[in-house]
Amino acid sequence: MTETGSPEQVREFSPAQYIAPYLLLIVGNAGVQNASSSERPVLFWVFTAIAALGALSAVVRLRRMGNTHRRRTLPVWTRFLGLLLALYGLYVAYRVVADIAG
Numbered sequence: 001m002t003e004t005g006s007p008e009q010v011r012e013f014s015p016a017q018y019i020a021p022y023l024l025l026i027v028g029n030a031g032v033q034n035a036s037s038s039e040r041p042v043l044f045w046v047f048t049a050i051a052a053l054g055a056l057s058a059v060v061r062l063r064r065m066g067n068t069h070r071r072r073t074l075p076v077w078t079r080f081l082g083l084l085l086a087l088y089g090l091y092v093a094y095r096v097v098a099d100i101a102g
Contacts, residue, residue, distance in 0.1 A: 018081050021061050022088070024054025029092045032099050044099070051096050058089040 028051025035043035065082050068074065 015078075015081060017061060017064075018085060021054055021058040021085055024050055024057055025088055025092045026054075028052070028054050029095055032092075032096050037099060048096055048100075051092050055089050055093060058085050062086060 028047050028049075031047025032044065032051060035047055037044045062082055062085065065078065069079070
């Protein structure tokens with residue numbers, strides 16, 4: 001018998017796996033831009049939490065992508081998607097920190 005929950009299984013790659021981190025980062029970034037911390041603090045912190053969840057989701061996705069790339073070869077454009085996700089995550093983190101500080 002084969003064990004279905006074994007960690008040796010490699011998940012099939014799909015670009016749709018990147019949608020959730022991007023959407024969380026986009027919503028968090030838009031909310032932080034529109035709800036300043038001085039005028040609407042509750043909304044600001046809600047959107048900051050959404051952006052943080054997006055950043056955490058992006059980190060998990062990038063780690064899984066790196067593990068998948070080590071185990072088998074995938075097209076180069078998948079690394080490009082990962083690079084874009086990392087750069088956008090850093091941009092959103094910068095915007096959130098700048099709005100908290102300023």
